[in-house]
Amino acid sequence: MDKRELRVKPIVNGTVIDHITAGQALNVLKILGINQHSKYVVSLLMNVPSGEMKAKDVVKVEGRELDPEEVDTIALIAPKSTINIIRNYEVVHKFRTDRPRQVIGLVRCGNPNCISNTSEPVSSKFVVESEGDDVVLRCSYCEFVLDRDIAEHLQ
Numbered sequence: 715m716d717k718r719e720l721r722v723k724p725i726v727n728g729t730v731i732d733h734i735t736a737g738q739a740l741n742v743l744k745i746l747g748i749n750q751h752s753k754y755v756v757s758l759l760m761n762v763p764s765g766e767m768k769a770k771d772v773v774k775v776e777g778r779e780l781d782p783e784e785v786d787t788i789a790l791i792a793p794k795s796t797i798n799i800i801r802n803y804e805v806v807h808k809f810r811t812d813r814p815r816q817v818i819g820l821v822r823c824g825n826p827n828c829i830s831n832t833s834e835p836v837s838s839k840f841v842v843e844s845e846g847d848d849v850v851l852r853c854s855y856c857e858f859v860l861d862r863d864i865a866e867h868l869q
Contacts, residue, residue, distance in 0.1 A: 722757045728776040730798040731788065736761050738791050739771035741865040745787045746775065754778055767794070786814040790821070790842070790849050791865045813842050813849060821851060822867045825858035838869070 734742055739760050743749070748756055757774040764770040771792075779799055780788075788795055789811035799807040819837035823830050830838040830853070840851040840860070851860040860867055 722759065722774065724803055725755075725757075725774055725776045725800050726803055728754075728774065728778055728800050729780050730800060731773045731775075731780075731792075732770070732796045732798060733764070733767065734771040734773065734788075734792040734795050736767070736769040736771055738865065739773050741791050741868070742771070742773050742788055744865070745784055745791075745868065746773075746778075746780070748775065783820070785811055786817070787820050787868065789813050790817065790851075793849055813844060815842055816840065816854075817842060817851065820869060821860065821864065822869050823853045823856065823858055824860055824867060825853065825856050828853060828856040828858060830855055 731742060737760070739758050743756070743758070748754060755776040757772075759772040761769045762772060780797060785797060790813070793811065793813055795811045797809055797811060798805050817840045821838055821840055823838050825831070830836050836855070839854040841854055843850040843852055848861065849864060851864065852858070
């Protein structure tokens with residue numbers, strides 16, 4: 715039997731987002747605004763076997779480092795993710811995402827009657843509540859609770 719191993723090419727400069735909750739890699743690309751028109755070279759691995767997680771996703775973006783708002787948003791859908799900043803093929807900074815305590819303007823409230831969903835000049839505002847590994851968002855205006863499908867409510 716011929717054993718073959720597929721390898722993802724190392725990146726010179728950019729970001730590797732590891733330990734993404736399995737199935738969330740495409741939502742990470744959405745958060746980063748990466749689509750078919752983007753100029754970045756992206757490597758995407760989905761449902762990769764992992765020791766500490768049953769399966770994980772990995773996203774590698776060449777030529778781009780994340781800003782703090784993007785990291786906070788990724789932490790909402792992949793709370794155990796790790797961000798690796800790569801420069802000249804070396805990991806120069808590695809950190810785990812931290813759940814923000816508050817999220818402003820990143821997530822749309824699920825309550826259609828919420829003031830943040832009207833024509834008022836108000837940004838959505840949520841308090842982040844943790845339930846184990848799960849993320850729960852509570853709207854600061856109407857108390858609506860988002861406890862699943864947070865990625866579908868990203869603005």
